[in-house]
Amino acid sequence: xxxxxxxxxxxxxxxxxxxxxxxxxxxxxxxxxxxxxxxxxxxxxxxxxxxxxxxxxxxxxxxxxxxxxxxxxxxxxxxxxxxxxxxxxxxxxxxxxxxxxxxxxxxxxxxxxxxxxxxxxxxxxxxxxxxxxxxxxxxxxxxxxxxxxxxxxxxxxxxxxxxxxxxxxxxxxxxxxxxxxxxxxxxxxxxxxxxxxxxxxxxxxxxxxxxxxxxxxxxxxxxxxxxxxxxxxxxxxxxxxxxxxxxxxxxxxxxx
Numbered sequence: 001x002x003x004x005x006x007x008x009x010x011x012x013x014x015x016x017x018x019x020x021x022x023x024x025x026x027x028x029x030x031x032x033x034x035x036x037x038x039x040x041x042x043x044x045x046x047x048x049x050x051x052x053x054x055x056x057x058x059x060x061x062x063x064x065x066x067x068x069x070x071x072x073x074x075x076x077x078x079x080x081x082x083x084x085x086x087x088x089x090x091x092x093x094x095x096x097x098x099x100x101x102x103x104x105x106x107x108x109x110x111x112x113x114x115x116x117x118x119x120x121x122x123x124x125x126x127x128x129x130x131x132x133x134x135x136x137x138x139x140x141x142x143x144x145x146x147x148x149x150x151x152x153x154x155x156x157x158x159x160x161x162x163x164x165x166x167x168x169x170x171x172x173x174x175x176x177x178x179x180x181x182x183x184x185x186x187x188x189x190x191x192x193x194x195x196x197x198x199x200x201x202x203x204x205x206x207x208x209x210x211x212x213x214x215x216x217x218x219x220x221x222x223x224x225x226x227x228x229x230x231x232x233x234x235x236x237x238x239x240x241x242x243x244x245x246x247x248x249x250x251x252x253x254x255x256x
Contacts, residue, residue, distance in 0.1 A: 007232070007240050009145055011038040011087060040092060040142060042149050045072070045082040053091040054084050061132040065168075067193040070130065072096070079103060082130070083149055085142045092137040095146045097154050098127040107166050109192065111199045114185040115164070118201070123161045126154045131165075141218075144230035147179070148211065152240055155204035162204060166190055166197040175200055178227045180210065211237070 045054050055071045062070055072082055079101045085093035098105050100119075105127045108115050118125050128150055133143055154160045164184070167175060175181040185199030214220055216233030232240065 006042045006044065006083075006149060006243050007145070007236065008039055008041040009141065009232075011040045011139060011141060038087065040085050040087040040145075042145055043084050043086055044076070045084045045094065046076045050084060050091070051076075051082070054082060054094045057091050057094060057134060058130055058132045061135075062193065065195070067195050070193055072130065081153055083146055083153075085138070085146055087137055090134075090137065092134040093142045093146055094130065094132050095128055095150050096130040097150045098129055099154065099158060099160065100125050100127075105164075106192065107164055107199060110166070110188050110190055110197065111164075111185040114199055118162065118164075118184075124159065125162050125164060126158075126160045128154075128163050128165050140221075140227065141230050143178075144227040145232070147227060148215075148231045148237070149240060149244075151204065151207055151211075152237060153244065155208070156237075156241055157244060160204065163202050165200045167200055169196055169198050172198055172200065177225055180206055180226065 043050065045051050051072050051074075058071060059069055062068075073080060076082060079099040080096060081099075082094060082096040084091050100115075105115065105125070106129055107127050115125060128147070131146070151163075154163060165175070165181070169187050172181075172183060179202055181200040181202050183198055184201045187196050187198050189195070190197040210226065210228040211231045212234070214224060214226070214228040215231035216236065217229045220229040
């Protein structure tokens with residue numbers, strides 16, 4: 001797939017810069033709404049230049065946490081799809097969707113039994129990984145947009161049933177509150193980054209219901225502390241899906 005804008009969205013101002021596996025975003029809980037004219041866009045990280053920029057952000061954020069260095073594969077693949085949030089040609093956020101297949105998933109290195117249990121229940125499972133947000137330019141809106149587009153790729157287009165994420169134990173409550181995640185694998189060492197991790201999971205049916213109820217209503221962040229009010233509207237989701245179908249290779253993104 002070529003590097004093409006999937007969606008552009010307003011980027012609200014931060015009140016102040018904020019002082020994993022999935023790099024914890026540490027977004028300002030009050031951030032929401034559209035307070036100025038800044039914009040960011042979500043793209044597929046397909047080109048060499050974009051992937052270099054994504055790698056710099058990942059290495060910076062993981063390194064700041066003291067994690068062992070991780071990076072993207074050299075090229076985008078059918079089962080490893082990296083999305084990037086860009087403002088003024090600068091990468092401010094990224095997430096990778098890892099689809100279960102013959103290569104398996106990274107989280108199986110430490111959580112084999114938990115993943116096998118989901119498969120045994122008939123779930124088609126994918127992982128969201130290598131999430132990193134620039135702590136100065138990134139916002140809750142950027143995080144919500146990346147998650148929503150990743151959800152569209154995995155669920156709406158590929159037909160997967162649930163996602164899993166490895167996160168640092170300190171950040172479990174954040175993802176429980178922001179996304180409705182639940183712990184399915186207790187703490188153990190992630191050898192790839194040499195840091196403790198727990199395994200979280202979320203059913204895509206739950207995410208779909210939250211987006212239908214709350215998406216496109218940033219004013220509801222005053223009473224709902226999740227990411228879902230900052231998700232896109234139903235019409236925007238249709239547009240994102242259509243653009244994804246045009247920028248992705250037909251053989252690699254067949255609708256299920």
